[in-house]
Amino acid sequence: MDPVAFFVTFGLILPAELPDKTFVATLVLSTRYRPRTVWLGVGAAFGVQTAIAVAAGQVLALLPRTPVLLVTAALFAVGSLLMFRGAFAADREAEVAQQEGELSHAGGKSGRAFLISFGVLFAAEWGDLSQLTTASLSARFDAPLAVFFGAWFALLVVAGAAVIAGRWLSTRLSFRTIRLISGSLLAVLALLTLAEAANLVSL
Numbered sequence: 001m002d003p004v005a006f007f008v009t010f011g012l013i014l015p016a017e018l019p020d021k022t023f024v025a026t027l028v029l030s031t032r033y034r035p036r037t038v039w040l041g042v043g044a045a046f047g048v049q050t051a052i053a054v055a056a057g058q059v060l061a062l063l064p065r066t067p068v069l070l071v072t073a074a075l076f077a078v079g080s081l082l083m084f085r086g087a088f089a090a091d092r093e094a095e096v097a098q099q100e101g102e103l104s105h106a107g108g109k110s111g112r113a114f115l116i117s118f119g120v121l122f123a124a125e126w127g128d129l130s131q132l133t134t135a136s137l138s139a140r141f142d143a144p145l146a147v148f149f150g151a152w153f154a155l156l157v158v159a160g161a162a163v164i165a166g167r168w169l170s171t172r173l174s175f176r177t178i179r180l181i182s183g184s185l186l187a188v189l190a191l192l193t194l195a196e197a198a199n200l201v202s203l
Contacts, residue, residue, distance in 0.1 A: 002143035009137050009150030012185055013130050017158040022121055022128070026162035029120065033113035035163040039156075041117025042163075046155040049122065053131040054148045057138020069197035073190045075136040080186035082129055130155065133186070140193060 017023060030038045134151040138144055 053134035
């Protein structure tokens, strides 16, 4: 397993997901159901979504190298812009996610709680920025397993934080600041990928 691909993926996905509405949704679900059941359901949803993203990135990687790098750079750039734009609406997103989560029914058996947690997060993550970033990284690195585990582990850590200490984090960390940092990291990665593509063209 490529450690560079693993840690780059982990380092990008972790801060990107902390201010995401899925973080707040997980937090709210954990106040309604058993935290461990919520974490397992959310983790399973993240695993499926990550596998799909990595597979999409690998298909993209089969194309000629220069076009792939250009497309990947564009995806990173779009992700960066979305992060910057979202930084100024982070508080509103958290409020909306909480309102959506409050529609969930309280109580229930573990199996039902697992399915609800899986369903809510699977729907919320479809086409999400983290999935876009994972697909881009899968195309960028020739290490699908490292990207998969890096992204999935980051998502599991975020879900755990939401379940165990989500309320504490949401009152003390600025979602806007975290998104600005994440957007900057994606912008740097877009520039590096674009530079690599330009270098291939010049050869």
